[in-house]
Amino acid sequence: MIEKELIEECRNGNLHNFRKVVEKTTPMIFSVAFRMLGDEDAARDIVQDTMVTIWQKLSRIKTADSYKTWTYRIAVNKCYDQLRKQKRQKESRYDDKTWAIISNHLSEEGITELENKENAQIINLLTNKLSPKQKAVFILSELEEIPVGEIAKITGMNRSAVKANLYYARKNIESLLQKYL
């Protein structure tokens, strides 16, 4: 959690304190960006761009309380742009190996932790058919565990649109799990 005082000082142009903000903010942006893009390098670039944008526009946020939502919003918007580029570059495909990995993990007794590569492969496979908005809502709600109200603020949708997108995303992933496992 980032202290309000730290944000306030950064808003006054204190770059030294901004390094601390970067240190504390980076993990949460990286987590969302990595899950949305499924690529470590791309996620690192998003983190850098987001932090630079935050520094440039920090004076615009009304209160330090809204910092977290505002940060997520910038990061998610940058991910949307990146997803649009990726869509033009390559069409993702179904992968038997990844389904085998999923099957193994689901059949195991306890809850295991995935490595970055496996994690990215699985999320990419499960969210392949989702639109960028559905993907964002799904990741923010199901994986980052952010409440619907805050997701609405981050994505700029209303609450019912968030719920509808989430419902569609869940249905889609459930049907995939049923079909291939």
Added chain:
Amino acid sequence: MKMTTENDKYKKMMKILRNSKPDLNQPEEIENEVIRKIHFENQKSGRVSDFIESLFGWVYIGWVRRSLIGAAVILVAVFVYQQAFIFKQVKNISKQVVITGNETAPVFSSVLDKRLTLYKISTRLSPGGEINISESQLEELLDSYNNLQVKYKDLIRIIEENPELEKYFENKLNQEKKYKPEI
């Protein structure tokens, strides 16, 4: 039963994914890169933002500041356009020959001078399309006018050099004035 299995798989998958937070390797690299980029951006935009800040720094409301900057840019653009238009008009006017009644016509010192005057007169006459004369006719007219000017100056000089002649002409002119009916 089937629904429950589907739902269980989904829930378990979500638990695994939630548990598996992506690992960020060498976060300090990102921090350094961010600070470096900020320094670079600051240097790049420093001059422009300093200028804007010095002009509009007194406005604290974002949209008001942006509106003022926009208005200032529009005003400067209008001013530049207006100045360019005026300059063009002045340049155009300076090309035209303006002869008032009191002025004496120029005596051409060179061929170039004569050609230039011809060009100025012809460009002045042509837009109206009211008088159509050839260049040779215009040249002839200018030549005779020029000769007349030279002869007139010679005559004035001769009269001024001879006091008797000057007196004679003065008397003649005065007599003519007497007979002229007043309008």
